[in-house]
Amino acid sequence: MNKPQQQLFDGPRSGRRTFAPEEAASILADRNLGNRNRSASVVARYARDMAAGNWQLNGDAIRFDVDGRLIDGQHRLQACVESGVPLTSFVVWNLPREAQATMDDGRKRTMANTLQFAGHDVHAKTVSSILRRALILDWTDGARTKGGTAPSKAEMSAYYDAHPLVGAAAVAADLTRANVRCAASTLGLAYLIFARIDPAQAEEFFVKLRTGAGLEEGDPILVLRNRLTREGSTRLATESDETLAWFILAWNAKRAGRRIKILRHKTGDRFPVAA
Structure with a gap:
């Protein structure tokens, strides 16, 4: 008998990696399930910064849950695809499924x-x-x-x-x-x-x-x-x-x-x- 999911979960893992545009497109096609609708204007803004070399590695992570589902980062990955520029980012994976509900919940910096x-x-x-x-x-x-x-x-x-x-x-x-x-x-x-x-x-x-x-x-x-x-x-x-x-x-x-x-x-x- 399979163990319950919560027993298999042994905590998140993190690291840093660079996503090629082709890999970003693959993740968006296969693992971007149940996310909010993408904003074309946000993607365009990110893509302009990436293309201009102004994108900063600021610690914000691309995040995946225990099932490998993308739960944060779809706009950045889509901007990587549209700009044609590789995206270097911190990555966190093996997060609990319910973690997505608490993301982007802070006050945005203006x-x-x-x-x-x-x-x-x-x-x-x-x-x-x-x-x-x-x-x-x-x-x-x-x-x-x-x-x-x-x-x-x-x-x-x-x-x-x-x-x-x-x-x-x-x-x-x-x-x-x-x-x-x-x-x-x-x-x-x-x-x-x-x-x-x-x-x-x-x-x-x-x-x-x-x-x-x-x-x-x-x-x-x-x-x-x-x-x-x-x-x-x-x-x-x-x-x-x-x-x-x-x-x-x-x-x-x-x-x-x-x-x-x-x-x-x-x-x-x-x-x-x-x-």
């Missing part, structure tokens, strides 16, 4: 946490939101600024290192939102876009937006300020493409020396480009 670990405690949340939206905006050529595939922490960290103005954008956003009703990520992203063109004029634009000082009727900054004051309360918690478009239209008009009466951008309109 990009803001990553910035805090690096000593950037001030404005970390705003910096994180600006980085995410700036990358998506760059990827989509201004077609949209939210949704789709989220950038990875490695991609956001690289962008942060390459664009030192992100820090100034976060400071400007956090200062300005005390006076203007608008999401910090929209304020910060607008500042970043403008500061790439003319840092001094971007700073002046935001000071006037924040204070309202010296603005006359028809001034694009005043028109923007009034619209945010009037409609910002319904958009405060959102990251609106339309609101970002208002900023860019006001910036372009201010740079051209034009007076305006209204800022308008509808869904489906060509997204404006800051000049």
